[in-house]
Amino acid sequence: MGAQDTICALASGPPPSAIAVVRVSGPAVPDICGRLLASGVPEPRRAVLTRITDSGGAEIDHGLACFSPAPHSYTGEHTLELYLHGGPAVIAHALDALTALPGVRLAEAGEFTRRAFEAGKLDLTEAEGVADLIEAETLGQKAQALRQLSGGLSDTYNEWRDELTGLLALVEVMVDFPDEGDVDAGAASPVRGRIESLMAEVEAALGDGGIGERIRDGFRIAIVGPPNAGKSSILNRLARREAAIVTDIAGTTRDVVEVRLVLGGQVVWIADTAGLRETEDVVEAEGVRRAKRAAAEADLRIHVIDAEDPSPPPGPVLAQDIVVFNKADLRFPLLAPDGALPVSAKTGEGLDRLESSISGFVSQRAASVEAPVITRARHREKLTRGLAALKAARDAMDQDLGFELVAEDLRLAIREMQSIVGEIGVEDVLGAVFSRFCIGK
Ligand SMILES: Nc1nc2c(ncn2[C@@H]2O[C@H](COP(=O)(O)OP(=O)(O)OP(=O)(O)O)[C@@H](O)[C@H]2O)c(=O)[nH]1
């Protein structure tokens, strides 16, 4: 399947819809216009209303056609977009008519954007921004994806790469002229300082609390506490459905039950966990182990105190955590400990305040880093490796290991920056990124 294939796909949502957009990209586009459009090849980048037929002359639809000749198109190739009536038969007829033509086939997931990437229209982080924008459910995700799509991440990575390239040039001069001993010391010191300041910038980016990834993938919240405190009942209230099993038997929940919600304009994953207690039961003990892990990994914990059997939270309570005093319906006047939020999963009392505490936490967290440059684990992994290479370069300088080694470490760091933006792309990374797109994008 070479780039010479012309690809086509439905680019709009599933039928029926008012309008369906069928997208075509590749060298056969002018020929396709000649064969299928009564208008012939439309004037570039102008929508024309035309009768559209298959090659046997049978009418597909009356619709708008827009032709964008290479290289000024999304993919950099000749492209044609057809705006048809969005019925399943119209779409099927259009795609059949297109794929019946020589050199035309259906596109694979993400293939239009992959072609755009290969034509240099987008770099890899920008292409990821396209995918994120399509999937964005919250305004926070949308804003982050738009920033990424318009080069907000690549700008930083490219700046770092350019700075490193400049440093490498300086170091290479020292490798090439090793005898200029006096020059070495003088020229080397600014290099070391610049490596250090770059390290500080990369460290700051890595130390962003994972906000970009949280905005994209969701914040993690764990409901923890002793058995029977009402953790699952609280989850069900928050989820507004019976997501977890509730019984009066202590030790009901074993697995971590997660529910995805949008609160405070952000995606949050709320995890109900097994009640924390010492137990001989092998299954329950595994549940407790998982509960502890979920609590440790969460951005925020909701500690549930049982009003029927109040005791302090068994696990560590961090500053941002929320403590709730559940079954408040059973105790009047309320005896909630200081700082604990009285709630009743039974009556729903206090649940709105719990929800707004969670919303407040996530929206504040999301705003705590203005423009995170890491939005995926892929970025974090490469940047971490880039930082390690920078450290190695600095240490090689400090230990007088020779400029060849420093140069090698700088080259490694450059490679990590380049692979984030896809300048050097390992094929499997590209495959992994683009295969997650929808067809037609
Ligand atoms: N009166 C009253 N009963 C409640 C409240 N919340 C939960 N319960 C009851 O408490 C019992 C335990 O509730 P669960 O939600 O299963 O408690 P849990 O903390 O998930 O328990 P484990 O999964 O065993 O750790 C059930 O009988 C619930 O109906 C509440 O606010 N008021």
Ligand SMILES: [Mg+2]
């Ligand atoms: Mg439970």
